[in-house]
Amino acid sequence: TGVSLPVITSTPxxxxxxxxxxxxDVDATGIPDxxxxxxxxxxxxxxxxxxxxxxxxxxxAQLGSNSVAVLATNLAGSDSQDFIIIVATALLxxxxxxxxxxxxxxxxxxxVSLSKALSQTVTVDYSVTGGTATSxxxxxxxxxxxxxxxxxxxxxxxxxxxxxxxxxxSETIIITLSNPTNATLGTxxxxxxxxxxxxxxxxxxxxGHIP
Numbered sequence: 001t002g003v004s005l006p007v008i009t010s011t012p013x014x015x016x017x018x019x020x021x022x023x024x025d026v027d028a029t030g031i032p033d034x035x036x037x038x039x040x041x042x043x044x045x046x047x048x049x050x051x052x053x054x055x056x057x058x059x060x061a062q063l064g065s066n067s068v069a070v071l072a073t074n075l076a077g078s079d080s081q082d083f084i085i086i087v088a089t090a091l092l093x094x095x096x097x098x099x100x101x102x103x104x105x106x107x108x109x110x111x112v113s114l115s116k117a118l119s120q121t122v123t124v125d126y127s128v129t130g131g132t133a134t135s136x137x138x139x140x141x142x143x144x145x146x147x148x149x150x151x152x153x154x155x156x157x158x159x160x161x162x163x164x165x166x167x168x169x170s171e172t173i174i175i176t177l178s179n180p181t182n183a184t185l186g187t188x189x190x191x192x193x194x195x196x197x198x199x200x201x202x203x204x205x206x207x208g209h210i211p
Contacts, residue, residue, distance in 0.1 A: 025051070118148075
């Protein structure tokens with residue numbers, strides 16, 4: 001039947017929250033099925049040798065960078081994956097990485113969440129960093145800072161959409177979080193909002209009146 005070298009195909013999860021369970025399912029191809037082990041790991045981290053599932057609950061002493069090295073091994077050889085997990089007191093992120101709505105819907109509320117309530121104030125900056133929509137013509141959003149007071153876990157960005165009469169394709173706005181204090185950015189650091197044009201493109205008065 002033959003054998004083949006293991007190849008790790010999964011992408012590691014590189015953020016974690018102090019006191020919260022962390023899990024990463026390492027996937028690898030290969031014949032026969034590989035077994036898994038950790039060659040470098042922070043204290044308390046374990047891996048299931050058969051399934052490749054890593055579990056860990058980081059403690060306060062592990063805040064910051066933690067090096068990890070995974071090995072997948074079978075009769076043909078092995079493959080390794082090295083990565084660093086950043087442990088934070090809490091993670092900041094958009095609740096989703098994308099959303100959409102008709103251009104008549106305004107304002108659009110984009111929620112940013114803190115993974116757990118903290119006793120200190122948390123801030124994070126936001127700004128438009130890309131997209132096909134034009135500021136001032138299609139939307140209005142100035143750069144700003146969100147502030148999470150102690151105990152708060154959700155803040156909102158209010159995006160104003162301009163409902164014009166121009167027939168145009170759907171357009172996007174990319175908003176990015178940056179420069180957090182007392183927390184670390186999570187997976188959804190950016191949010192792409194898609195403006196769906198609601199003008200009737202079959203309207204003859206738009207494309208030339210037919211008497």
